[in-house]
Amino acid sequence: MTELHPRSGVAVSTVGLVHIYRAEGHDVAALSGVDLVVRPGEVVGLLGPSGAGKSTLLSLFAGLIRPSAGRIRVGDHDLGAMSPAELDRYRATDVGFLLQGAMRNLIPYLTPRENIAFAQRAALRAERPDVPAPAALVDELGLGDVAEATLRSLTPAQQQLTALGVALAARPGLLLADEPTSQLDHEARALVIGTLQRVSAEHGTTIIIVTHDPHVAEALPRTVTIRDGRVSGEGRRGEELSIVAVDGSLPLPQAIVAALPPGTLVRVQPTEHGWLLERDDIQTDQATGEPR
Numbered sequence: 263m264t265e266l267h268p269r270s271g272v273a274v275s276t277v278g279l280v281h282i283y284r285a286e287g288h289d290v291a292a293l294s295g296v297d298l299v300v301r302p303g304e305v306v307g308l309l310g311p312s313g314a315g316k317s318t319l320l321s322l323f324a325g326l327i328r329p330s331a332g333r334i335r336v337g338d339h340d341l342g343a344m345s346p347a348e349l350d351r352y353r354a355t356d357v358g359f360l361l362q363g364a365m366r367n368l369i370p371y372l373t374p375r376e377n378i379a380f381a382q383r384a385a386l387r388a389e390r391p392d393v394p395a396p397a398a399l400v401d402e403l404g405l406g407d408v409a410e411a412t413l414r415s416l417t418p419a420q421q422q423l424t425a426l427g428v429a430l431a432a433r434p435g436l437l438l439a440d441e442p443t444s445q446l447d448h449e450a451r452a453l454v455i456g457t458l459q460r461v462s463a464e465h466g467t468t469i470i471i472v473t474h475d476p477h478v479a480e481a482l483p484r485t486v487t488i489r490d491g492r493v494s495g496e497g498r499r500g501e502e503l504s505i506v507a508v509d510g511s512l513p514l515p516q517a518i519v520a521a522l523p524p525g526t527l528v529r530v531q532p533t534e535h536g537w538l539l540e541r542d543d544i545q546t547d548q549a550t551g552e553p554r
């Protein structure tokens with residue numbers, strides 16, 4: 263069970279990805295056309311307001327739900343086209359999912375090492391050659407001293423790192439993490455994010471992290487903002503950038519939308535350093551389009 267062939271990260275991509283939840287009486291379009299490319303080994307934060315579709319996107323990447331339309335690829339897998347048995351194997355060996363709240367990922371009466379060993383059963387049944395020894399993974403995550411401790415005696419950061427060990431138990435090429443720093447203090451947050459980045463640097467693991475925490479966003483090299491079921495912006499080290507859509511439209515950063523509400527006329531002027539958005543002071547009547 264030594265690590266003979268450490269897995270490197272996988273590329274993740276979506277084209278026109280749509281997901282509709284069919285609830286009784288009405289449908290909810292959670293994602294309405296997501297185009298996204300994540301390179302192998304990238305660490306990307308998914309940002310966006312509540313209800314934007316972040317968890318839905320994570321569940322699609324995890325193979326837990328199927329897309330209503332569009333394409334979704336993780337490495338060599340076309341997730342929308344896989345059989346239930348192929349998706350079972352994919353979930354067991356190719357992707358790790360860290361659910362929000364450390365203890366939701368853990369069996370409370372097992373130690374950190376035992377939790378990781380338990381999480382490896384499906385990958386071992388699938389005869390994966392590169393599943394790490396539980397004790398080695400425990401050491402790698404800095405949990406060597408508490409490998410055989412009860413979960414109750416661990417600090418919140420150690421519990422979260424144990425949950426991370428469970429998600430990494432099969433050494434997946436893609437790790438998905440839903441709010442991995444919620445309920446952690448500043449120091450614990452830095453430790454968990456630092457550990458995620460170290461895992462990616464050492465093993466090439468592709469990591470996608472849903473977060474509402476601006477400090478986490480600032481620590482990540484790349485963030486993608488989801489709004490109303492679409493990609494509305496990208497960030498680099500905490501700075502938000504807008505993406506020009508194929509139809510030439512440009513979603514404005516949320517802070518600017520407050521100053522330029524829907525219907526506002528703006529002039530786009532070239533300047534020496536780029537482009538200037540200038541608000542036109544003539545107010546138009548939304549219904550007639552005539553000046554008021």
Ligand SMILES: Nc1ncnc2c1ncn2[C@@H]1O[C@H](COP(=O)(O)OP(=O)(O)OP(=O)(O)O)[C@@H](O)[C@H]1O
Nearest residue numbers: 283285290292310311312313314315316317318319
């Ligand atoms: N199982 C479900 N059945 C019906 N609608 C759902 C279901 N899960 C999510 N939705 C709806 O889909 C939309 C997107 O939800 P989603 O949980 O993906 O957003 P989110 O960005 O993760 O939000 P949050 O940050 O609050 O977790 C919301 O309108 C939500 O109400």
